[in-house]
Amino acid sequence: MSSVPSGLRATTSVKVPPRSIQNCQRAGVGAAGDMEGRGVRDLGKPEAYPPGEARCAVGAIDTGRPTSLPFGTTFPHPPFLENPMRSLIALLGAALASSAALAQTKWDMPTPYAATNFHTENIVQFAADVEKATGGKLRIQVHSNASLFKAPEIKRAVQGGQAQIGEILLSGYSNEDPVFGTDSVPFLATSYADAAKLWKIQKPFLEARFAKQGMVALFSVPWPPQGIYSTKPLAAVGDMKGLKMRSYNPYTSRIAELSGAQPVTIQAAELAQAFATGAVNANITSGATGYDTKAWEVVKNYYDTQAWLPKNLVFANKKAFDALDKATQDAVRKAAADAEARGWKVSEEKTAFYLAELKKNGMNVQAPSAQLKADFRKIGAQMTEEWLKTAGPDGKAIVDAFRK
Numbered sequence: 140m141s142s143v144p145s146g147l148r149a150t151t152s153v154k155v156p157p158r159s160i161q162n163c164q165r166a167g168v169g170a171a172g173d174m175e176g177r178g179v180r181d182l183g184k185p186e187a188y189p190p191g192e193a194r195c196a197v198g199a200i201d202t203g204r205p206t207s208l209p210f211g212t213t214f215p216h217p218p219f220l221e222n223p224m225r226s227l228i229a230l231l232g233a234a235l236a237s238s239a240a241l242a243q244t245k246w247d248m249p250t251p252y253a254a255t256n257f258h259t260e261n262i263v264q265f266a267a268d269v270e271k272a273t274g275g276k277l278r279i280q281v282h283s284n285a286s287l288f289k290a291p292e293i294k295r296a297v298q299g300g301q302a303q304i305g306e307i308l309l310s311g312y313s314n315e316d317p318v319f320g321t322d323s324v325p326f327l328a329t330s331y332a333d334a335a336k337l338w339k340i341q342k343p344f345l346e347a348r349f350a351k352q353g354m355v356a357l358f359s360v361p362w363p364p365q366g367i368y369s370t371k372p373l374a375a376v377g378d379m380k381g382l383k384m385r386s387y388n389p390y391t392s393r394i395a396e397l398s399g400a401q402p403v404t405i406q407a408a409e410l411a412q413a414f415a416t417g418a419v420n421a422n423i424t425s426g427a428t429g430y431d432t433k434a435w436e437v438v439k440n441y442y443d444t445q446a447w448l449p450k451n452l453v454f455a456n457k458k459a460f461d462a463l464d465k466a467t468q469d470a471v472r473k474a475a476a477d478a479e480a481r482g483w484k485v486s487e488e489k490t491a492f493y494l495a496e497l498k499k500n501g502m503n504v505q506a507p508s509a510q511l512k513a514d515f516r517k518i519g520a521q522m523t524e525e526w527l528k529t530a531g532p533d534g535k536a537i538v539d540a541f542r543k
Contacts, residue, residue, distance in 0.1 A: 244467075246279045246303035246459065251290035252407060254283045256431050257485050258360060258451055262306060265358075265453070265478040272470035277463065279304060290406050298352055303459040309345075309359070309452045310388040317530035318344050321537055322361070323390045323449045324526050325519030328541070331487045334361050334448040340540045344533050345452075355455045357475040360482030363425040363490040364445035367507075368438045370420040376514035384421040385413060388449070390522065391423050397518045407432070414438055426493030427486075435500035442507045443494065444515055453478070 248266065252259050259281070266279035282288075288296045288305075294312060297305040313320025321341045322328065328337040338359060349356045373379060380399030386392040387407070395402035400421060405413045407428055413419045414437035422438075429441065453475065460468065498504045507515070527534055 243275060244277050244463070246277065246455075247282060247287060248279050248304045248306070249282045249285070249287040249293050249296060249302050250306040251285050251293065251308070252283065252306075253431050256283075257427060257489055258306065258362075258482070259283045261360060261478055261482045261485065262453065264481070265474050268474040268477060269471055272474060273467050277467050277471070285406065285408050290408075297454060297456050298354055300456050300458065302456075304357075304453065304455040306451055306453050308387065308449060310390060310449050313389050316348060317526055318348065318533055318537070320388060320390060320526070321530075321534070323388060323447050324523050325390065325394065325446050326516055327447065327519075327523060327538070329364060329445045329447060331361070331448065331483070333541075334450070335483065337537075337541050338450065340537050344537060349454055350457065353457045355457050355460045357453045357455060357471070358479035358482070359450045359452045360479060361448040361450045361486050363427050363486060363493060364443070364448055365423050365425055366444050366446070367440075367442040368422040368424065368429060368434055369440045369442070370414075370438050372440055373442060373511055374508050375510045376518070379421060382421040383417075383419045384423070385410065385419040387424070393522055393525075394423060394518060395421075397521065410434075411437060426490065426497060429502075430493045430496050433500075435497060435502045439501070439503055441494075441497055441502050441504045442511065443504065444507050444512065446515065446519070 248262070250259055250262060254260075254263075263281055266281055270278050288302065290308070290311065293302070293305040294307050296302045310320035310323035313323065318341070322334065322337060328334045338361075342356075342359075346356045367373065369379075369382070371378065371382070376398045379395075382400040383403050384391070384395040384398070384400040385405040386395055386402040387404070392402040392404075403413070403419050405419055407424075410419075410422065410424075410428065411432040411434070414422075414434070420438075423444075423446065426441070426443075428434075434441075455471075460471070463471070494504050506512075523538075527538065530537075
């Protein structure tokens, strides 16, 4: 009997005739050996093959060529036969690990803004809260700065199930439904207190619309009040005539038209380049966007008009949400409520910080002149009437309740 390699225990062997395993396929037997014939009948009591029997021994490999194994070569039992209980425990452990991996649900979450934006930071915290509260059963992967889907594509991606959860600027979809843009009607709600009041009224109308489209509205956070960035000084709306003004929703496009400017659709992620190349030379947005895009490098004037506070909405695909168990759904809703409260607080707290940073970096930050402010309020009144005509009974109900 030949010696056994170090580390392997000698066991009952199978003796292989020197020419009997020249070609297992030719004999019609698989490489694992003949478990049915006169080979290994009983794994606990292997026996020698009778001389002249062309059988494949356990462990033989079909190479298609004669083997060079000498007669009487000893094959140790496979490790799983040495300690069946240990093997069973290992198999059960692997099965449990596999089940745990299968039990984990992963959601992809596209967002339009940079990782350093306060909205994105709030969402990252929301995702972490969900994972912690569910013990890892639900993991949300945040894809910031329009890296997974561009801003106009996110709502459709979530609605169609390409992503399970996402973030959008609500008013960007006001052409689809004017109620989505209630918060961006110029000078309707210009403070955080007014914006919170408006959101409380708008929310049930919005939730019903999203539910009808197969989505679940989770939470909303406002941007700081909107102001005007311009490469040239503005004393009145007439000074905007001929400017190329970036628009991010139908309301900013309409303001550009009524001001004599040319609306140009540019996403936030492309804004700095658009100013640098001259594609735009005016913009209505918040101090937060100016800070994120380092607006001071390409534009020098900011007018703090506080025209409105647009909101972002985080929402999920309803089928994906309904597929979660009740405890996980509750954890998502709890994390969403916390994110909404935290987001509103941070947004308001950072408003002064953003404007201070713009000023510190060389921008001319100022309140609008009396004439510029009066001109914009006139435009706002006209746009409110236009919006009410398109928003229907629900729009009127929202505005009436807000004005009480």
